[in-house]
Amino acid sequence: xxxxxxxxxVFLTQDAVPTSEHWLAQLVDFMDAHPEVAGAFGRQxxxxxxxxLEASEIAxxxxxxxxxxxxxRAALASDDxxxxxxxxxxxxxxxxxxxxxxxxxxxxxxxIEFGEDxxxxxxxxxxxxxxxxxxxxxxxxxxxxxxxxxxxxxYDEARFxxxxxxxxxVPSWRDATRTARMHTASFQLHLAGLSPNPIASAWLRAATxxxxxxxxxxxxxxxxxxxxLVHRCLSLTEKLRRG
Numbered sequence: 001x002x003x004x005x006x007x008x009x010v011f012l013t014q015d016a017v018p019t020s021e022h023w024l025a026q027l028v029d030f031m032d033a034h035p036e037v038a039g040a041f042g043r044q045x046x047x048x049x050x051x052x053l054e055a056s057e058i059a060x061x062x063x064x065x066x067x068x069x070x071x072x073r074a075a076l077a078s079d080d081x082x083x084x085x086x087x088x089x090x091x092x093x094x095x096x097x098x099x100x101x102x103x104x105x106x107x108x109x110x111x112i113e114f115g116e117d118x119x120x121x122x123x124x125x126x127x128x129x130x131x132x133x134x135x136x137x138x139x140x141x142x143x144x145x146x147x148x149x150x151x152x153x154x155y156d157e158a159r160f161x162x163x164x165x166x167x168x169x170v171p172s173w174r175d176a177t178r179t180a181r182m183h184t185a186s187f188q189l190h191l192a193g194l195s196p197n198p199i200a201s202a203w204l205r206a207a208t209x210x211x212x213x214x215x216x217x218x219x220x221x222x223x224x225x226x227x228x229l230v231h232r233c234l235s236l237t238e239k240l241r242r243g
Contacts, residue, residue, distance in 0.1 A: 034071065038124045039099035045139075168221045177214075188202075
């Protein structure tokens with residue numbers, strides 16, 4: 001960011017692939033049309049060979065932004081925990097984004113171990129600026145996490161949300177188990193829609209993914225303020241950093 005000489009700086013992670021030659025133009029055109037926006041992120045879809053459950057979760061996440069306002073301000077964010085679980089107010093992803101350099105110079109990314117893009121967007125909105133979503137700037141991006149890696153990833157996400165935004169993704173053990181059962185059923189329905197006769201391992205994969213995800217979110221919420229050995233053992237970010 002310091003070295004970039006342009007007014008707009010685009011971020012694209014090493015495992016994200018634009019789906020169109022117009023990807024960059026979509027981001028730039030949006031920023032030019034909305035000078036009040038400090039930064040905007042684009043849509044993500046899974047890689048063609050991704051696990052169908054991973055692809056479904058990514059698609060459902062970005063569908064929450066469809067047919068909704070594409071500009072986000074602090075006034076849209078609520079301190080009510082009942083509403084705070086909506087991703088729109090502070091969600092931002094440097095997997096696929098475009099940031100106005102002068103806004104970043106005013107408010108740079110925070111020095112934190114995880115979630116600096118969302119924390120930056122939250123700070124930008126609190127400062128009276130806006131963030132945005134560019135639905136037509138699409139990249140392919142997904143991960144092939146196993147159960148343990150998924151647990152660790154969800155742990156990091158829930159811990160970050162609790163520490164930086166003050167609300168719980170999965171407040172209690174009861175919520176974790178209830179949601180895991182719901183997600184298991186949802187995943188199994190999705191797999192059944194893809195294949196009339198899914199094999200037993202597909203049902204097991206659905207249950208494993210649902211439970212790993214929700215138990216990870218529960219652990220991240222409950223252990224949000226832990227920074228010692230337990231955190232180092234559970235965090236995917238810590239594992240990758242040490243590796």
